[in-house]
Amino acid sequence: MKKILITGGAGFIGSHVVRRFVNRYPQYSIINADALTYAGNLENLIDIEDKPNYFFEKADIKDKDAISTIFDKHGVTDIIHLAAESHVDRSILSPLDFVYTNVIGTVTMLEVAKEKWKNDYNGHLFYHISTDEVFGALGSEGFFTEDTRYDPHSPYSASKASSDHFVRAYFDTYGIQTIVSNCSNNYGPNHFPEKLIPLMINNLINNKPLPVYGDGKYTRDWLYVKDHAIAIDLLFHQGKAGETYNIGGFNEWKNIDLVMLLCKQMDKKLGHKPGTSKQLITYVKDRPGHDRRYAIDASKINSRFGWKPSVTFEEGLSETIDWFLTNKTWLSHVTSGEYTSYYDHQYENR
Numbered sequence: 584m585k586k587i588l589i590t591g592g593a594g595f596i597g598s599h600v601v602r603r604f605v606n607r608y609p610q611y612s613i614i615n616a617d618a619l620t621y622a623g624n625l626e627n628l629i630d631i632e633d634k635p636n637y638f639f640e641k642a643d644i645k646d647k648d649a650i651s652t653i654f655d656k657h658g659v660t661d662i663i664h665l666a667a668e669s670h671v672d673r674s675i676l677s678p679l680d681f682v683y684t685n686v687i688g689t690v691t692m693l694e695v696a697k698e699k700w701k702n703d704y705n706g707h708l709f710y711h712i713s714t715d716e717v718f719g720a721l722g723s724e725g726f727f728t729e730d731t732r733y734d735p736h737s738p739y740s741a742s743k744a745s746s747d748h749f750v751r752a753y754f755d756t757y758g759i760q761t762i763v764s765n766c767s768n769n770y771g772p773n774h775f776p777e778k779l780i781p782l783m784i785n786n787l788i789n790n791k792p793l794p795v796y797g798d799g800k801y802t803r804d805w806l807y808v809k810d811h812a813i814a815i816d817l818l819f820h821q822g823k824a825g826e827t828y829n830i831g832g833f834n835e836w837k838n839i840d841l842v843m844l845l846c847k848q849m850d851k852k853l854g855h856k857p858g859t860s861k862q863l864i865t866y867v868k869d870r871p872g873h874d875r876r877y878a879i880d881a882s883k884i885n886s887r888f889g890w891k892p893s894v895t896f897e898e899g900l901s902e903t904i905d906w907f908l909t910n911k912t913w914l915s916h917v918t919s920g921e922y923t924s925y926y927d928h929q930y931e932n933r
């Protein structure tokens with residue numbers, strides 16, 4: 584009987600992973616450990632919070648005693664580790680927070696797993712969720728494969744790269760069974776509106792400028808969050824310990840083209856005259872160290888397990904916009920307080 588500790592389960596991707604595991608595997612216990620930072624929100628999990636196989640523990644992954652206690656209380660057999668500081672712009676403002684949570688926090692999780700599972704590492708899995716940003720930036724050609732050399736440029740990606748190395752080091756050194764997956768940019772319901780797509784949707788709803796960094800030709804590969812959760816489920820159950828898997832959307836968009844598509848869909852959904860929303864587009868000062876292009880080669884997970892995205896970008900984006908339009912209370916809760924001061928600091932005089 585698996586008792587899976589999912590860290591960061593109150594965040595964007597974590598909440599989709601928790602929901603999927605709680606609903607799909609009633610025989611497992613799912614323990615969500617989350618510190619509830621600005622990005623963690625238990626409202627993301629309201630629909631499953633009363634399920635008998637779901638448990639929430641408010642805990643910081645840097646707190647070894649707290650994580651140890653959770654292990655003992657629930658008899659944790661496996662970990663899916665998502666808790667992290669996840670926003671590049673915030674990492675530029677306060678890099679140390681990223682070192683503490685993403686590096687020290689991950690090593691703390693590994694240390695507890697090493698201690699608690701020492702009798703039989705083979706019976707347990709430590710699955711670490713990472714990002715394609717560790718590979719750095721591509722030019723106009725090529726893709727990141729699992730063998731691409733790490734070359735992070737932002738404090739966020741450097742901290743994730745470091746945590747990935749520690750996870751692999753614990754496999755090599757101690758024999759802890761680990762898997763790492765590196766995924767491209769996610770989007771979907773519950774996405775915190777500091778990231779490109781939900782920030783633009785929120786600004787469109789509020790008739791605010793749409794801040795496009797630099798020349799707007801930076802390219803990202805977008806994946807619907809529910810497809811990422813499906814991939815995580817697959818790799819958790821069928822992935823090979825010691826291996827890395829890339830997950831991607833086969834779906835590259837230049838930021839400006841994406842924002843134009845969003846504007847078009849929003850005009851329709853809000854009943855505006857075509858061309859209304861795009862008038863809000865405003866080019867602003869570029870992000871320092873901005874990676875030009877990310878693109879994942881996801882052929883390993885595709886050929887080994889048959890995984891591929893289940894929705895087109897237009898479908899996923901449309902569902903995402905609908906979710907934000909019908910969850911305005913959620914949006915107003917997460918955009919009050921801390922968000923306002925972050926937004927003002929990040930975007931004023933840009």
Ligand code: NAD
Binds near residue numbers: 593596643684712714
């Ligand atoms: P998020 O910022 O939405 O959520 C992070 C969660 O972790 C929040 O619930 C937060 O409260 C929690 N958390 C933060 N610090 C913590 C700490 N010290 N202790 C315990 N909990 C803590 O992030 P996300 O976008 O859902 O990303 C989840 C994971 O997936 C991260 O590891 C991220 O690097 C990775 N990832 C994200 C993307 C993406 O596009 N968002 C893509 C690839 C990989």
Ligand code: TYD
Binds near residue numbers: 768778780794801
């Ligand atoms: P983001 O969602 O922060 O993800 P990441 O930097 O991790 O890829 O940004 C996606 C792209 O959108 C990136 O090229 C930066 C750009 N961007 C803007 O142009 N304006 C914005 O306000 C934000 C938040 C991002």
